[in-house]
Amino acid sequence: xxxxxxxxxxxxxxxxxxxxxxxxxxxxxxxxxxxxxxxxxxxxxxxxxxxxxxxxxxxxxxxxxxxxxxxxxxxxxxxxxxxxxxxxxxxxxxxxxxxxxxxxxxxxxxxxxxxxxxxxxxxxxxxxxxxxxxxxxxxxxxxxxxxxxxxxxxxxxxxxxxxxxxxxxxxxxxxxxxxxxxxxxxxxxxxxxxxxxxxxxxxxxxxxxxxxxxxxxxxxxxxxxxxxxxxxxxxxxxxxxxxxxxxxxxxxxxxxxxxxxxxxxxxxxxxxxxxxxxxxxxxxxxxxxxxxxxxxx
Amino acid sequence: xxxxxxxxxxxxxxxxxxxxxxxxxxxxxxxxxxxxxxxxxxxxxxxxxxxxxxxxxxxxxxxxxxxxxxxxxxxxxxxxxxxxxxxxxxxxxxxxxxxxxxxxxxxxxxxxxxxxxxxxxxxxxxxxxxxxxxxxxxxxxxxxxxxxxxxxxxxxxxxxxxxxxxxxxxxxxxxxxxxxxxxxxxxxxxxxxxxxxxxxxxxxxxxxxxxxxxxxxxxxxxxxxxxxxxxxxxxxxxxxxxxxxxxxxxxxxxxxxxxxxxxxxxxxxxxxxxxxxxxxxxxxxxxxxxxxxxxxxxxxxxxxx
Numbered sequence: 001x002x003x004x005x006x007x008x009x010x011x012x013x014x015x016x017x018x019x020x021x022x023x024x025x026x027x028x029x030x031x032x033x034x035x036x037x038x039x040x041x042x043x044x045x046x047x048x049x050x051x052x053x054x055x056x057x058x059x060x061x062x063x064x065x066x067x068x069x070x071x072x073x074x075x076x077x078x079x080x081x082x083x084x085x086x087x088x089x090x091x092x093x094x095x096x097x098x099x100x101x102x103x104x105x106x107x108x109x110x111x112x113x114x115x116x117x118x119x120x121x122x123x124x125x126x127x128x129x130x131x132x133x134x135x136x137x138x139x140x141x142x143x144x145x146x147x148x149x150x151x152x153x154x155x156x157x158x159x160x161x162x163x164x165x166x167x168x169x170x171x172x173x174x175x176x177x178x179x180x181x182x183x184x185x186x187x188x189x190x191x192x193x194x195x196x197x198x199x200x201x202x203x204x205x206x207x208x209x210x211x212x213x214x215x216x217x218x219x220x221x222x223x224x225x226x227x228x229x230x231x232x233x234x235x236x237x238x239x240x241x242x243x244x245x246x247x248x249x250x251x252x253x254x255x256x257x258x259x260x261x262x263x264x265x266x267x268x269x270x271x272x273x274x275x276x277x278x279x280x281x282x283x284x285x286x287x288x289x290x291x292x293x294x295x296x297x
Numbered sequence: 298x299x300x301x302x303x304x305x306x307x308x309x310x311x312x313x314x315x316x317x318x319x320x321x322x323x324x325x326x327x328x329x330x331x332x333x334x335x336x337x338x339x340x341x342x343x344x345x346x347x348x349x350x351x352x353x354x355x356x357x358x359x360x361x362x363x364x365x366x367x368x369x370x371x372x373x374x375x376x377x378x379x380x381x382x383x384x385x386x387x388x389x390x391x392x393x394x395x396x397x398x399x400x401x402x403x404x405x406x407x408x409x410x411x412x413x414x415x416x417x418x419x420x421x422x423x424x425x426x427x428x429x430x431x432x433x434x435x436x437x438x439x440x441x442x443x444x445x446x447x448x449x450x451x452x453x454x455x456x457x458x459x460x461x462x463x464x465x466x467x468x469x470x471x472x473x474x475x476x477x478x479x480x481x482x483x484x485x486x487x488x489x490x491x492x493x494x495x496x497x498x499x500x501x502x503x504x505x506x507x508x509x510x511x512x513x514x515x516x517x518x519x520x521x522x523x524x525x526x527x528x529x530x531x532x533x534x535x536x537x538x539x540x541x542x543x544x545x546x547x548x549x550x551x552x553x554x555x556x557x558x559x560x561x562x563x564x565x566x567x568x569x570x571x572x573x574x575x576x577x578x579x580x581x582x583x584x585x586x587x588x589x590x591x592x593x594x595x596x597x598x599x600x601x602x
Contacts, residue, residue, distance in 0.1 A: 019419060019482040022412055022450035026374060026403040035400045050388055050429075117384040121445060124348050124378035125401045126370045295350050 032127055033135045040139025044105045056104055061147060064097045068151035072158030083159055087152050087176030088251045091183055092259070094151070095244050096213065098187070101147050102140070103208035106191030107201040109136045115199040119294060129295035130288050133196075137287060141188040148180040175255055179247060182276045186243040187212070189283025196290050216244040223260040235261050236268050246276050302327050302453050302485045303347060308356035310342050310509075317342040319509040320356070325487065329479035331496030331517070332489040334506035340489040341381065343506070344455045347487075348378060361452050374403055377446035377454035377484070381461060384442065387431025391422055391441040394430065395448050402449035409448070416444045419482075420474060436467035443474060447484060454478060456488040460495060472499050526591035527560040529574055532584035543577045559591065 027035075039048060045061075046054030071084055085093060113119040122132050156173040160166060191208050198204040219242040226235030239245040239261070248259040253269030263269075303325040310318040318339045334340050345351040347360055349369025358365040360372045385394065395417060399409030417426045420440040425433070430441055439459055446454050459475060460468045476499045479486040490496050496503060497517055505512040531540045541551045541558055549570065552559045562570040571588060578585040 019477075020415065021483070022404070022408065024408050025405060026449075027405060028374075028403060029370065032401055032403055035406075039397060039400075048393070053388070112386060116386045117380065117382050118386055120380045120382070120384050121378070121398055122401060123350055124373060124376070124380075125398070126374045126403060127401065128370065296352075 029126060029131065032125075033131050036122075036127065036132065036135040037138050037142075040109050040136055041142050043108055044139055044143035049108075053108070057101065057143075060097055060101045060104075061150070064094050064101075064147060065151050065154060067094065068154040068158075072154060072162075075158055075162050080162070081164065083155060083164070085155075086255070086257050087155055087173050088179055088255045088257050090151050090155070090176070091148055091180055092244065092248060092251070095216070098144075098147060099209055099212040102144055102187045102191040103205045103212070105143060106140055106188075106195035106208065107198075107204040109140050110192055110195035111199055111201055111204050114196065114294070115201075123295050129291040133287050133291040137188060137192050137284060140192055141184055144184040144187055144191075145181065148184055149177060152176050152180065172255065179251055179254070182250065182273070182280070183243060183247045185280035186246070186276060186283070189280050189287070190243065193283050193287050193290065196287060196294075212243060215242040218242075219245040220260060227261060232261060232264065236264050239272070240275050243276075243279070246272055246279070250276060301325050303358070303360055303487065305343075305358040306356055308343075308346065308358055309354045310339075310346060310351065311354040317509050318346070318353070318356075321506075321509065321511055322356075323504055323511055323514055325504065326502060327485045328501035329475065329486040329488065329499055330502040330504060331500035332487055332504050332506065333491070333493055333496055334489075334512075335491055337508075338491075338506040339509040340506060341457060342509075344378070344457055344487075344489070347455065348373060348376065374449070375452045377449065377451035379439075379442045379446040379454065379456045379459055381457040381489075383438075385430045385433075385438055388429050390428055391417060391426040391430055391433075391437075391444065395441070395445050398445045399448040402451075404449055412448050412450070413444070416448050417441075419447075419477075420444045421470070434467075435462050436464075436470065439463060439467070439471055440474070443471075443478075447478060447482070451484060453485045453487065456486060458489055458491070460490065460492070468495065475499050527562065527570060527574075528554070528587075528589050528591050529558045529560060530556065530586040531558070531578055532586055533582065536581075536583045539581050540577065540583060543581060544573070547573055547577065549573065 042048045045057045046052075067085065068090070074080065074084065091098060113122065119132075123129055127135070152173060156169060159169045159173075190211055194208045194211065195204040198207060219238050222238040223235040223245065226232065226238065236249070239249040249261075249264075249269070249272035251257050252259060252261065252263050253272060301324040303323070305324075306322050308318050308321040309316075315337075321339070321343070332340050332343070342351065346353050347358060347365070349365055349372060361375055363372050363375075365372065385391075392413060395413040396406075396409045399412050400406060404412060420443050422437060422440050422444065425437060426441075430438065433441065443456070443459065446456070456475065460471050463471055472495055475486060475488055478484050479499070479501075486500075488496065488500065500517050502515065503517050504514040529540070531537065533539075537553060537556070537558060541553065544551045544558070544560065548563075549566070550561045550563075552561075560570065560574070574588055575585065
């Protein structure tokens with residue numbers, strides 16, 4: 001007698017290779033922008049990209065951190081009672097590395113999508129062109145802040161461990177953080193805008209470095225001459241024309257540090273801060289405008 | 298009839314120097330719709346307007362029942378887009394890229410991973426999906442572009458010249474995929490081409506644009522109505538001539554068309570014309586290669602217009 005067919009169906013599963021619709025959750029604007037920000041932030045350090053693209057950002061990060069590590073080492077070794085390089089001077093001291101970092105990584109976030117046409121795929125998705133630009137801008141800002149703040153934090157931790165005055169150190173470090181934030185806002189604006197206009201990575205890098213470092217070089221020269229000629233007012237006004245000289249002006253006004261020029265009048269000091277914020281706002285607005293034009297093409 | 302997936306009323310886009318769309322009113326039904334027109338007929342402009350990227354000079358449009366002016370982000374969340382031009386970064390793998398774009402369409406990360414793997418399999422990118430896209434052939438790039446257009450399971454995809462630059466075999470593959478997306482995946486498709494012939498194969502409806510104006514919109518089958526003419530091909534010594542004469546003698550008007558005979562049997566013919574052709578070929582000792590119904594081609598519409 002043949003065995004009866006089993007009542008239960010066979011347990012083996014035949015995988016359905018047909019198309020399955022998606023009916024799970026869908027996120028809206030803010031979450032998508034956040035996802036774009038996070039992936040952009042990672043991409044700025046070469047994470048989620050090829051191994052080759054990790055080399056430059058991490059190399060720069062390490063070189064940038066090196067002076068801080070040496071300072072902390074020296075401090076513990078020789079029992080120094082103050083930091084040989086003030087928090088607020090660090091960004092100025094390493095401005096070449098910082099400029100290279102911003103100049104080289106801004107194209108990763110802005111030029112790439114334009115050059116390869118993938119911007120069309122982003123713009124065909126829920127985020128508006130303004131939200132896209134803002135998320136990219138925020139990624140670059142965050143990466144620049146990491147670059148600026150890691151050495152400051154290293155110095156601060158070293159100083160606190162070396163038992164320097166805690167209140168004084170905290171106050172100085174906090175001021176440096178605020179100044180770094182203002183600088184990062186300006187650098188992100190410059191780097192982002194240039195990278196969104198120039199589709200070629202090399203061209204964007206060179207242009208950004210020229211604007212940041214050459215601009216600063218010219219301003220510094222003018223300020224030096226003005227100081228020698230006793231025309232301090234001319235030097236102070238010249239300081240408004242480059243991000244790094246604005247930083248120096250604001251640092252001089254707010255901390256005990258002095259650079260090319262001595263501390264000026266109170267009105268001029270406030271002007272440095274106001275101009276820094278204005279520069280950041282204007283550059284951000286131009287970036288949004290640029291992407292609105294790209295979307296309409 | 299189901300509600301249309303795309304409806305426009307008096308849509309006009311004036312670029313100043315060029316009138317890209319001129320008072321366009323169309324109603325596109327679910328299914329696969331071919332959007333045909335020469336380069337510069339306004340196809341790409343229409344797609345950009347439907348995505349909410351370009352504002353029309355005047356007129357209104359709705360996509361998937363959502364008003365374009367008010368709900369553009371919601372429309373973009375439910376629509377997929379395959380651009381005509383290159384849009385793939387060369388240093389990223391198709392897998393990573395499609396996951397990322399899935400998230401940009403609002404899928405959570407885990408869902409985006411699953412969906413990306415699935416759609417890449419559907420478009421036929423196997424192991425190569427882990428390689429950087431810079432090394433892909435044009436056909437593979439088009440597949441990756443299609444995958445990103447459907448990763449978020451849209452209700453409608455806008456495919457701008459998906460067969461552009463493909464060799465004939467890859468073109469057939471892509472048209473087959475378009476057909477699967479529209480019919481098996483249940484995603485409505487608007488596919489543009491400047492080649493009429495390839496769209497009549499895959500689309501349910503055809504919309505023809507000419508200089509930004511609507512030339513004609515109707516079901517593909519209407520374009521391709523059977524004309525009643527029968528095409529016959531025979532092999533043998535002087536086959537076409539002998540066959541033609543024999544059929545004429547049997548009372549069927551015959552014309553030569555290339556290597557074929559075009560028969561136009563009168564409606565009141567007593568015998569079945571297929572049987573007649575078969576028997577005649579047998580009597581004459583000729584090889585009968587094929588008998589086929591003669592369809593109109595979409596090209597003929599232009600001749601009529």
